[in-house]
Amino acid sequence: MTAEEDAQQRPTLVGIGGDSGSGKTTLTGALYGLLGEERITSICLDDYHALDRRERALVKLTPLNPRANNFAEMEEHIWRLKRGLAVEKPVYDHRDGTLGPPETVVPREIVMVQGLHPYLIPGVRHAFDLKVWLDPDPGLRLAWKLQRDTSKRGYRDDQVRAEIEARRADAEAYIAPQRKHADLLVRFQSPSPGSQDMAHLSVRIVQRHTMPRLNFHDQLHTASAIHLDLGVIDEDGQRADVIVIDGQITPREAELVERSTWEHMDGVHGQAHHVPPERLGSYEAARQRQHSDPLALTQLILGHRILSARKSYLVRITEDGHRDLDPDHAHM
C-alpha cells in the first residue's frame, strides 16, 4: 500500500457542535446526498451519556453536565475512528432516555460527530479536522426544540420550557464556551424578533482563519442579498470572514449563487455528487418538508469546507506520516 492509498483509509473527522435544538440534524441531513451517503459515518455524542435519564434524575444532573458524560470512552472511541478502526459504541435512545446495547460503528471516509460537548476537552477537540458550531438565536432554538421534543421525544410543551430553564446554568458553563474553539460558526437568525418564518431565516456564517482560504467569495458576491465582511474580528476575538445571507433572498438569486458555488466546489474537488438543488435546504416544520434557500446555501458551503478539510488532511498525512493519528502525538 502506498502512503497515499494508506492515507485514503484514514477518515476525516468533522465536529458539529451546539446546544440541544440548535439544528445539528437539519443542517447535516443534506450532506449525505451532497457528498454521498456511502462516504459518511455519523455518530452522536449523546450516546456517551454516562447516566441514563432515570439515573440523571436520581442524582440530579442534566445531560449537559460533564459529570453525566463518559469523556474517557468518548475520547478513546473518537481516536479509534480517526485511525480507521471500528468501535462498539454505546447507544442512547432519546425516545425513552435509556442506554441500550452497544452497536458496531465502522468509520467511512468522513466521520461526522454531532453533539453537545465535541470541543469541551482538548483530548476530544484535537481529533477534529473541521470544527463546526451551531449557534442559532435563542428564540429560534426554543421553537426548534419545542417542535422536535414534543413531536419525537414524547415531551409536553411546558416540560420542554421547564427543561430549558433547568439546563440554563449548565448550558452557560459547559456548552457556550465551546464556541470559541470552532473553525466555522453558523447562526440562523429570525427576520424579526419572535418570527418563526423558517423559510426566510437569515444566516450568518463565520469562517475563522484557522481554516484555509477557499476563494469562493466572488461567487457569493453576485447576489445583493449576500453580504461579506472579510478579515473582521468576530465575537470571540478571532480573525474571520463573515458571510450573511439575507432571508429575503429571492429564489432566482439563490439559484444563481447555488449554481456558481456548486461549480466552484466541483472545480476544486471534483468529487461532490450532483444532488438536485431541491434536495438541499430542506427542513421539517409542522410535519411537512419545507425549503429554505439560506439553509441550502449554508449546506453547500459546509460541504465545500468538509471536502476541503478532507483534502488538506490527506495531503498532510501523506507527507508527514501518521503522527497525528495518535492522540499521544497529535496535538501539535
Next chain:
Amino acid sequence: MTAEEDAQQRPTLVGIGGDSGSGKTTLTGALYGLLGEERITSICLDDYHALDRRERALVKLTPLNPRANNFAEMEEHIWRLKRGLAVEKPVYDHRDGTLGPPETVVPREIVMVQGLHPYLIPGVRHAFDLKVWLDPDPGLRLAWKLQRDTSKRGYRDDQVRAEIEARRADAEAYIAPQRKHADLLVRFQSPSPGSQDMAHLSVRIVQRHTMPRLNFHDQLHTASAIHLDLGVIDEDGQRADVIVIDGQITPREAELVERSTWEHMDGVHGQAHHVPPERLGSYEAARQRQHSDPLALTQLILGHRILSARKSYLVRITEDGHRDLDPDHAHM
C-alpha cells in the same frame, strides 16, 4: 521577568498512579521531608469522582468506572495547575463517601497527583512530566487495603474483600492498562507468598527509557542485595533498566547505599533537603510507625527522579517557551 524566572513559576507535574491500596500515600509521604514541604502541592484524583458513594450505589457504578468520574473537570484543573494557576477543586471525603464544598489549591513547584486514572485519557496523561505507577503484588495490596479501609474508612474486613471482588472487572478494564504509559514502575513484592512481613518486602523498580539516564547505578551496585538489569524489555514490551532491592538487605548495606545515592542526588541537584535517614522508609502497620529499607531506597530514587524531571522541564520551557503549557499545543 526573565524566561528563566518565569519558568521557575511553572510547576512540574508528577503522577502517582495505581489501584486503591497500592501504597501511593505511603510511597509519597516521605517526599515532603525529602524535597521540602514548602515546594510540594499534592492532590488526589478521587476528588474528581462525578458521583458520591450514595449516588454510585443508586446507579450501580464503581469508583473505578470512568462513568463515575469527571474527566472534563480533571483535565481542565490539571492544565491550570501546570500553568501555575490555582483551582477550586472538589473534595471527596473518603470517610463517608460524600462530595463536600470545593477548596482552593495553589500549585507549588512540584504538584504530585495521586489517583486511580492519571493516565487513562491522553488529555490528562500528557500533562505529566513524570509518570509513576505502583503495582504491588496482589496479596500485598489486599493486606494494605484491608488495613487502611478498616482502620480509617469505616469498612469491615468482609466488606473490603467483597468490594475488591465487585471492582475486579473495572480494575482490569480501566486501571491495569494504564501501567504501560508510566515512566517508572514500582512493585513491592512479598518475600514469600502470603507473607506480610512489610519490613522485608523486596521492591522491583522499572525505569523506562522514556526518562533521561541518571547514572546513579554505580551507587546501587555496591550492595549485593541490589540487582540491576539494564536495557531489558519489560512486561509491557518497553525498553527499561530494572533495579531489584532484596527485602533481606541488611541495615548496614542499606545505609551505605542510601548515603551514596543521597550524595549523588545532592551532587546532581544540590537542592534536596537533608532529611535524616530514619525519616525515609517509614510506614504504618498495626497503628505503629515501622521502617523498611527497600521503601527508603525507593523513596530516594523517586525523589531523584522528581528533581531530575523538574530540571529537564525548566530547561525545556526556558528554551522552547511555553507551548507545552497549553493543552492545545502540549502533546508533541
